Amino acid sequence: MSELRDLYQEEILDHYGKPRNFRKIENPTRVLEGYNPLCGDKYTVYLNLEGDVISDIAFQGSGCAISKASGSLMTENLKGKTKADAEELFNAFHQMLTRAPGEDYDEEKLGDLESLAGVVEFPMRVKCATLVWHTLRGALQGREDSVSTE
Ligand code: ZN
Numbered sequence: 001m002s003e004l005r006d007l008y009q010e011e012i013l014d015h016y017g018k019p020r021n022f023r024k025i026e027n028p029t030r031v032l033e034g035y036n037p038l039c040g041d042k043y044t045v046y047l048n049l050e051g052d053v054i055s056d057i058a059f060q061g062s063g064c065a066i067s068k069a070s071g072s073l074m075t076e077n078l079k080g081k082t083k084a085d086a087e088e089l090f091n092a093f094h095q096m097l098t099r100a101p102g103e104d105y106d107e108e109k110l111g112d113l114e115s116l117a118g119v120v121e122f123p124m125r126v127k128c129a130t131l132v133w134h135t136l137r138g139a140l141q142g143r144e145d146s147v148s149t150e
Contacts, residue, residue, distance in 0.1 A: 034135030
């Protein structure tokens with residue numbers, strides 16, 4: 001059970017209980033829905049862009065603790081950042097969640113996103129953690145359909 005305790009550490013439970021930026025943006029520049037059929041996580045990501053800068057970002061929907069905490073942490077980390085920053089952070093986050101045993105990840109860049117590092121032990125949960133990120137990426141690319149992890 002110690003691994004499970006690691007997975008649901010305090011920071012994740014805090015973000016799950018009180019998700020940040022958990023709201024709708026009226027008339028967003030971009031909006032996209034994402035779905036993870038394996039777990040049933042379903043979220044809509046809203047973005048306002050000013051040039052290349054994410055001036056506002058929010059999400060709404062429902063799902064497990066991991067997916068909701070990930071959305072909360074993502075939106076908190078990306079507000080005011082550029083599209084290029086978002087892509088870089090996505091790559092660092094994805095690498096952390098899919099790393100081989102013993103492989104390092106960029107703690108400095110990831111900051112509080114590191115609280116999801118334990119997800120690497122639970123391959124089924126990786127899609128929960130990355131769903132909102134894939135959705136964000138689709139929104140930044142201008143996709144208008146929806147994103148599915150399958
Ligand atoms: Zn989930």
